[in-house]
Amino acid sequence: MMLHEISPAKFHNEYFPYEARKEDCFIGCRKDAVLLGESEGKIVVPTVGEAMEAFRQEDRDGEPVPELSEFRYLFSVDRARFFALTEREVSPFGSYDWKSLRYLRVTKPLPSAFAASVGQQLFAWYRRTRFCGACGQKLEHAPSERMMHCPACGEMYFPQICPSVIVAVRDGERILLTKYAPSHFPNSTHNPKATYALVAGYIEIGETPEDCVRREVMEEVGLRVKNITAWKNQPWPFTSTLLFGFFCDLDGDDTITLQEDELSVAEWVNRADMQDRSADISLTSNMMEAFRLGKDPRSV
Ligand SMILES: [Zn+2]
Structure with a gap:
């Protein structure tokens, strides 16, 4: 399952100027982490009331306890409403501590991991849009x-999302896998040296996603492609991107010319040699799995 596939839970991001209630969920954030608890391996999200009580108990040099009206409504998952404090610094309280964005990629249940990561994304946007x-x-x-x-x-100013493409380039039974140069994603939620990725890049002003596929593949690995076919999409909160997945086929020469400031590795890998990525919640892994299992668009 991908991170946003939280069914039967339902994500509601219609905006309402709700005022917080003490029983509502509180997404406490800083730049790269979310304040969460854990019980029996599952995420526990604090409540607005617990956050207010923590402010009351802390000695904050006369800083007033936030009013319910200071909590900013973010979205709901099913009937649970999520709020953040976009104008205040929060500190760990009770059994809640800072959890990294990397933690949210591997933890359960998915609706809570999704809510926490999307909440952090919205919080980050509010913080840099002042x-x-x-x-x-x-x-x-x-x-x-x-x-x-x-x-x-x-x-x-509306919440910022950067549209991007993820591209699986195939050549018969082979797929083009890459590894990012360590310098390219200093704040990445995964270890670029350890993990295979696919060709990927941001869509530029004036181009379609398919134009972007052709340009990124040429820039990153120097290959021409054909049969560009849309796959699934994924809102990816960790980098405020909206990912469009595409499969395509090599067109002509298979000689890879690596863009070394972006990638450290790009190589053709046989389907039979691919690793199982079914546990990962990213579109990249979903696409690798589709190819490995012969479920990509060509094979259907
Ligand atoms: Zn102005």
């Missing part, structure tokens, strides 16, 4: 949608 990039004025929350706006010049 001043207008056009005129420098402090931004204000729009009353009825998930948007920040500038009272001085009217500029509007």
